Amino acid sequence: MHAIYLSLGSNLGDRAANLAAAVAALPPAVRLLTCSPIYETAPWGYADQNAFLNQALHAETELSPTGLLAYLKQVETALGRVPSFRYGPRRIDLDILFYDNLILQSHALSIPHPRLHERAFVLVPLADLAPGLVHPFLGKTIAELLAAADCSGIHPYLPAEP
Numbered sequence: 001m002h003a004i005y006l007s008l009g010s011n012l013g014d015r016a017a018n019l020a021a022a023v024a025a026l027p028p029a030v031r032l033l034t035c036s037p038i039y040e041t042a043p044w045g046y047a048d049q050n051a052f053l054n055q056a057l058h059a060e061t062e063l064s065p066t067g068l069l070a071y072l073k074q075v076e077t078a079l080g081r082v083p084s085f086r087y088g089p090r091r092i093d094l095d096i097l098f099y100d101n102l103i104l105q106s107h108a109l110s111i112p113h114p115r116l117h118e119r120a121f122v123l124v125p126l127a128d129l130a131p132g133l134v135h136p137f138l139g140k141t142i143a144e145l146l147a148a149a150d151c152s153g154i155h156p157y158l159p160a161e162p
Contacts, residue, residue: 001060005097007122008055012091015053022092025075033058036125042153056125065099101136120149
């Protein structure tokens with residue numbers, strides 16, 4: 001089994017339900033170990049869109065890195081993700097952050113996620129799960145990366161009362 005960390009995001013439709021549906025759709029190929037709390041975050045890369053809900057997961061899989069990527073893309077499609085422009089709105093987004101201590105750079109996939117250290121919306125929930133996890137390329141812990149990040153616009157998600 002391989003230890004993996006994933007990032008989930010949604011800013012279309014019922015965002016919390018989209019995250020829950022993604023978590024529920026991951027087994028059996030991905031075995032969930034822990035989930036971070038959910039955070040509401042300002043959009044990144046393209047500001048003229050709804051706020052996102054973001055979450056991190058720690059899980060295990062027997063899939064290869066490229067097999068995991070293909071599986072996550074299938075889950076996204078099954079949950080209603082349609083192609084859009086880069087950093088645009090999406091019903092669900094599933095990204096591989098870490099796969100064991102692997103450093104992989106290919107045309108199709110980069111692990112660790114190449115921009116995770118720049119994205120507080122990824123680092124905040126990831127730090128809830130693994131603050132001491134060391135980025136295998138940068139040599140810094142998630143807590144150290146988070147300390148250098150701008151966390152403005154990131155808040156714990158509190159669902160509205162019915």
